[in-house]
Amino acid sequence: MAILVRRSNLLVPITDTERVNRAWRSDADAVTLDLEDGVVQTRKAEARGLVKETIALTAKGGAEVFVRVNAALLHADLDASVWPGLRGIVLPRVESAADVAEATEQTTALERRRGLDVGALELIVLLETARAVWDIRSIITASPRITQVGLDESDLAGDLGITPLPEHDPFVYARGRLVVEATAARVQPIGITYPLGIHPRRLPAAEVHRMATDARNLGMKGVLCPDPSWVAPVNDAFTPSADLVAHHKRVREVFASAVAAGTAAVPLDGRMIDVPVDEWAKFVLAMAEACDARDAQKRAAHGGS
Amino acid sequence: MAWRQVRRSGLTMPVVTRRFIDHAWRRGCDFINLDLEDSVPPHLKAHARSLIKGAIPVVRKGGAEAFTRINHDYVHADLEAIVWPGLSKVNYPKAESADEIRLLDAVITRLERERGIRPGTIEIGANIETAKGVAAAYEIASASSRVREFGGGSGYDMSRDLGVEMFVGFEQFAYGKGELELVARALGLQVRAAPFVANTTGSVSDADRAFREAQAARKCGFRLGGGLNPAVVEPQNRGFTPTAEDVEDARWVLERYRELTRTPDTWKVIDGRVIDGYEAARARDTLEWATLCAERDREKAAAVLRTRTAMAEPMSPASGVMRGDA
Amino acid sequence: MSARIRRSWLVVPISKPEEIARAARSAADVIVLDLVEFVAEEDKPGARGRVEAAIRTAQAGGAEVFAQVDRELFVADLHACAWPGLTGVIVSQLESAQQVADVDGLLADLEAKRGILPGTLEIVAGLETARGNQAAYDIGRASARIWGLTLGRADLIMDLRPEPSGEIHLMPYLMQRLIAVARALGAMAIGAWWRAPARGLLAGPDDTYQAARRGRAIGFTGSPCIDVLQVEPLNRGFTPDAAEVAAAQELMTAYRAAVARGVAVVEQGDSLVDRGSVTQARALLDRAAAYAARDREKAEMGARPPLARP
Numbered sequence: 001m002a003i004l005v006r007r008s009n010l011l012v013p014i015t016d017t018e019r020v021n022r023a024w025r026s027d028a029d030a031v032t033l034d035l036e037d038g039v040v041q042t043r044k045a046e047a048r049g050l051v052k053e054t055i056a057l058t059a060k061g062g063a064e065v066f067v068r069v070n071a072a073l074l075h076a077d078l079d080a081s082v083w084p085g086l087r088g089i090v091l092p093r094v095e096s097a098a099d100v101a102e103a104t105e106q107t108t109a110l111e112r113r114r115g116l117d118v119g120a121l122e123l124i125v126l127l128e129t130a131r132a133v134w135d136i137r138s139i140i141t142a143s144p145r146i147t148q149v150g151l152d153e154s155d156l157a158g159d160l161g162i163t164p165l166p167e168h169d170p171f172v173y174a175r176g177r178l179v180v181e182a183t184a185a186r187v188q189p190i191g192i193t194y195p196l197g198i199h200p201r202r203l204p205a206a207e208v209h210r211m212a213t214d215a216r217n218l219g220m221k222g223v224l225c226p227d228p229s230w231v232a233p234v235n236d237a238f239t240p241s242a243d244l245v246a247h248h249k250r251v252r253e254v255f256a257s258a259v260a261a262g263t264a265a266v267p268l269d270g271r272m273i274d275v276p277v278d279e280w281a282k283f284v285l286a287m288a289e290a291c292d293a294r295d296a297q298k299r300a301a302h303g304g305s
Numbered sequence: 306m307a308w309r310q311v312r313r314s315g316l317t318m319p320v321v322t323r324r325f326i327d328h329a330w331r332r333g334c335d336f337i338n339l340d341l342e343d344s345v346p347p348h349l350k351a352h353a354r355s356l357i358k359g360a361i362p363v364v365r366k367g368g369a370e371a372f373t374r375i376n377h378d379y380v381h382a383d384l385e386a387i388v389w390p391g392l393s394k395v396n397y398p399k400a401e402s403a404d405e406i407r408l409l410d411a412v413i414t415r416l417e418r419e420r421g422i423r424p425g426t427i428e429i430g431a432n433i434e435t436a437k438g439v440a441a442a443y444e445i446a447s448a449s450s451r452v453r454e455f456g457g458g459s460g461y462d463m464s465r466d467l468g469v470e471m472f473v474g475f476e477q478f479a480y481g482k483g484e485l486e487l488v489a490r491a492l493g494l495q496v497r498a499a500p501f502v503a504n505t506t507g508s509v510s511d512a513d514r515a516f517r518e519a520q521a522a523r524k525c526g527f528r529l530g531g532g533l534n535p536a537v538v539e540p541q542n543r544g545f546t547p548t549a550e551d552v553e554d555a556r557w558v559l560e561r562y563r564e565l566t567r568t569p570d571t572w573k574v575i576d577g578r579v580i581d582g583y584e585a586a587r588a589r590d591t592l593e594w595a596t597l598c599a600e601r602d603r604e605k606a607a608a609v610l611r612t613r614t615a616m617a618e619p620m621s622p623a624s625g626v627m628r629g630d631a
Numbered sequence: 632m633s634a635r636i637r638r639s640w641l642v643v644p645i646s647k648p649e650e651i652a653r654a655a656r657s658a659a660d661v662i663v664l665d666l667v668e669f670v671a672e673e674d675k676p677g678a679r680g681r682v683e684a685a686i687r688t689a690q691a692g693g694a695e696v697f698a699q700v701d702r703e704l705f706v707a708d709l710h711a712c713a714w715p716g717l718t719g720v721i722v723s724q725l726e727s728a729q730q731v732a733d734v735d736g737l738l739a740d741l742e743a744k745r746g747i748l749p750g751t752l753e754i755v756a757g758l759e760t761a762r763g764n765q766a767a768y769d770i771g772r773a774s775a776r777i778w779g780l781t782l783g784r785a786d787l788i789m790d791l792r793p794e795p796s797g798e799i800h801l802m803p804y805l806m807q808r809l810i811a812v813a814r815a816l817g818a819m820a821i822g823a824w825w826r827a828p829a830r831g832l833l834a835g836p837d838d839t840y841q842a843a844r845r846g847r848a849i850g851f852t853g854s855p856c857i858d859v860l861q862v863e864p865l866n867r868g869f870t871p872d873a874a875e876v877a878a879a880q881e882l883m884t885a886y887r888a889a890v891a892r893g894v895a896v897v898e899q900g901d902s903l904v905d906r907g908s909v910t911q912a913r914a915l916l917d918r919a920a921a922y923a924a925r926d927r928e929k930a931e932m933g934a935r936p937p938l939a940r941p
Contacts, residue, residue, distance in 0.1 A: 013894075013895060013896060016896075037895060038905065040893055040895045130813075130814035130815040131815040134811060135815075137440065154906075154910065154911060158907075158914055159814055160810060160811070160849075160850040161819075162848060162849060163871065163915055164911075165845075165848040168848040168849060170807065170849040172480070172804070173479075173480060173483075173810075173811050176481070176483075179467065179480065180481055181436070184435070184437040184440040199908070201903060202898075216468075216469070217469045217473045218467075219469055226896075226903050259346050259348075262349075263346075264319050264344050264349065265319075265344060274343060274344055275343045275344070275346065276461040276465065279465055280464075280465055283465060287468075443765070482804075483804035483805070483808070487761055487808075490789060491760075491764070500794035501796075521795050525794060525800045526790055526800075571670075571671060579833060583790075586790070587792075
């Protein structure tokens, strides 16, 4: 089964022309044109009008293009967004399987009407209430279009009634449930470590990298980036390094020789290499290969523009 | 919780490695887990199955219980090979549904009957090693009365399922561990859990670390150990057993509590410590556990003595060396 | 129902009338008349007989009055407690939706018999066992009377012990899980984030303040306590402080200015502020205002100043 590589997803308010124009050069795996929290109420209609012509520009660097719609303006926003070149929709405030059904129904109808592949558009769902976190299983299994799921931590904080302190992560349960239920349902959990998710900041790349690495080691598969400065460190954190790849290639070689010689386990650099260790090496190498392929795609897109 | 086995230490070992099996009884473990799974490569699995029946009595010579870890994908073949008198438990990896456990129960029940093993003897260890398993934890743990322990939620396989590296220095599995522990407690099962202790070396043979972890686990009320390397056996036995001081202290608490019950108060602070019904319950628990550990240790010592005695006949007349000690 | 201000729940033994009177003079938002934890078994019948009068004493300073009842003895305990003036009951060790339904039914009967407005007696569900926590969601939605959930003495009843870190094993997990379930049901979560050794009987004022602050950071809005000296630290710990209020106001101002310019994301230093942060800030300001109003109200009723620093 193909590994979905979508390490960085850059969120750009569609009414911010300057940011939109720069987005394709950011090296993000995906760009989400935001019609929701990044756009003031008085400009929502204007924002809708911008989507169709912005998709191609945004895809110039090889990024996948998404649109984050308003839950309260679903029909109008989907109508404005489902056009050729779109990879999918980021759906916020999802509370139930019914919310998913409503979105997929309308998306299917639009795909049909506009001659797009029916069922091709993906859904990235964002959960913002305790209720949604509790009901996550029924939500993310409601449609095969759902490929990623994350928490909107600001809104979730409001729903949980918390006044967050940076030294006490209030989302250990919610985030943990997200990772386990998403992984179990073969949907990718996305997010970054506390408190950067709830209080996004522009930070030095090394710090973003560290937090993205911790997020990866919690089970996250990618990050919704509110700022272009996050993209490079996030991409890097979610990509196996050359050293790591070399190490795991060696592990696989050594283990294969051991098996050929008839033994079950063999020491290497002070660690025992057995079936689970070899399986992990396989996984890392597959991930590295998939990342390489994605990076090559993006380079090709840049080369051709 | 009436039923309480003493399983402070145990080694999981590939049944195909003869010297491990032969020496297992000397390790001092409370249990030996004969592995058919991850430490046995695919081309040796059939051979491994044929070894279990003979290995069970061999590893029990020092008084250890005999467990087996079977393969998730070879349930029928593995169970046929392992359900023999002397086996206490079948460890089943990567459990993901109640149906799997019910199937195991049914097959074990039939084999117990066919092979003259008292019905219900053999326990099932439902090991949760994937996200799907965590999501179905309650259904899995409640699927069979043969499941008597439950917990875990971390380790190699869980890490691989989530796609995370291990030994990164912070708690990566809080949700899974919390859910599994809650389920275990809710169902009255023995809890397999421990406080989080950061481990960035990934060492499985550090004796000091093993002792500290066992001690920290015991202070939190947990008693189940186990591992891969013989170096951790004695530290776990020691770490999970109450010391003489612990026993003294428990008796002191109970004395103070008995005095308290003769007054109208339900709690009191003595020497900066709270004395109440809860503390008294913990103290009673410590004494009970100390007794169980002592009994288990006597049991094991007796088994070792019997084995050494049996091996001493016949003895090499000149050297005084017991055959089998080499 | 959820907008009540209940930061401090002072639990007092029914057998000690002088403690009840002292509680009424404190700044506690809620006084809890206890029939479970601090009453010896043989004293319970006598204690039950004193509840009706105790409610009146407890009410005198403006606090709401709850009673803490034993789920196993709920029939006798509810008969003893459900009198006009009582706001609700905390029910210990609930483990199933059926038990909640039984309590709900009896409360309805007693309301009818005793001239209490039907449906007004509230329940706080004490989830103090593993089984209760496992079934938290089903329990929480089993009655419209359920205002809140609490772990109560779960650490003692479930025998959860201190870890080397000072955290009480499993409690951080159980707390966040309880809060998530409560909020999923639209209920409140009460409790605090106690750390060893300062929990329950051994918690002084400063430990109590810290436990409240930590608890607030994850979603508790108030906590039970057993000593009157813990009341003011709880009130203070659960109330937004001046610095937080100022920061929230600053954020709102910056955001409003940006929106006026047609921009929905603002940079405040290196922070990227958007509607989500603003919603949090607004909620904090609303809460601060509501608490201030409540505290003024209580001060007028003659209670001690609720937020006085020691």
